[in-house]
Amino acid sequence: MILVTGGLGMIGAHTAQALLDLGHEVVVTTHRRTEVPSFLAGQVTVESLDVTDREAFLALGERHDISDIVHLAGSIPDEDPVDFFRTDVTGLLNALDAARTWGVRRFAVASSLGAYVGRTEIPWHEELPLPTAQLPHLIIAFKKAVEPLTTHSLQGSGVQPVVLRIGTIWGPLVDPESPFFYIPPYISAVLRGEQPKPLYADDGGDCCYASDAGRAIALLTTAETLRHDTYNVSSGRPYTNREFAEALQAITPGLKLDLLPGRQAGPGADPYLDITRLTHDTGFEPTFDVAKSVADYAAWRTNNPR
Missing domain, CATH: 3.40.50.720 (NAD(P)-binding Rossmann-like Domain)
Structure with a gap:
């Protein structure tokens, strides 16, 4: 056990x-x-x-x-x-x-x-x-x-x-108003029918x-x-806010999300985790990309508060 x-x-x-x-x-x-x-x-x-x-x-x-x-x-x-x-x-x-x-x-x-x-x-x-x-x-x-x-x-x-x-990490059971990761509150606002505060399209990183x-x-x-x-x-794949916005729009008819151009801090890249060691020793590969995870989470939240 x-x-x-x-x-x-x-x-x-x-x-x-x-x-x-x-x-x-x-x-x-x-x-x-x-x-x-x-x-x-x-x-x-x-x-x-x-x-x-x-x-x-x-x-x-x-x-x-x-x-x-x-x-x-x-x-x-x-x-x-x-x-x-x-x-x-x-x-x-x-x-x-x-x-x-x-x-x-x-x-x-x-x-x-x-x-x-x-x-x-x-x-x-x-x-x-x-x-x-x-x-x-x-x-x-x-x-x-x-x-x-x-x-x-x-x-x-x-x-x-x-x-x-x-x-x-995010998904079912995450605090929908998490102070540690801004994507759950962003998605929660959309699920409530609200227009969330615009994000910079190219910001992102580990997820x-x-x-x-x-x-x-x-x-x-x-x-x-x-x-x-x-x-x-982690997933070993960096994400961008643009991907989240596009995934939400794909599952929400008529939804239009505003994004600010570029990155808030200017040119560069956000850090993310390399999972080569994890994959080599266990065979792990992520199942969920951004689009699939957003669709799954939205379906979960239909019947669950968090």
Whole structure:
């Protein structure tokens, strides 16, 4: 059985679904969310767990025979950065403690494409040394710290770490008014019949549909062998705002979306993740391009608030 912490969140739920599709039993943990997505209902074991509670975390191993862990649980910072770091570091350390205690095969953990902030090369690939740079958000700072904490904690344990440098993920279960990626609010405005604020046509960058990201994580968790400890998780294809606008217009009769010409910051290119390593070691190829993902998401939102 594979444990997915934060398994009712967007990425966690799609990872759980992909693991089920691969024939694995899955137990997911949740702390605040109670609603199980329709595509998981009746298929996964749901455990209520505060990952900062070490004893409760370790007790999961008494109820389930857990072979691998995918640690995706996390919190959102408030006005106290120390409290945020304390919460998420404690959760990470408890998950690592469980991995060592249970002797699992593999421990996959969420990092972020934000770890590359400061690199000017495009696309970003795993062999780039991570720079010392001013980071734009506390979550990115934590995700960057996750990497050495995980690899050093598991050294010599027999548990293989898999650091997931996850790209810009969106799709079913994403916050429709996400403050972290402007495309979901843009699409939500169109679905409400509103005219969204114009975007620059050639801006864009990294983007991956949630079901593709979940499948990539599932493949990395279950692959017979992995040659590396760190993998980019995304589509490997840069997008532009023009593509999103055209996809929305294609599925919405009479819709006319205004786009500003060029790029907001002038000539150049936006960074995105290279997934050559992921594809080589797992065979992963994205299923959803922009047009297909927009159509799928619009259909999902017909009967779902997020």
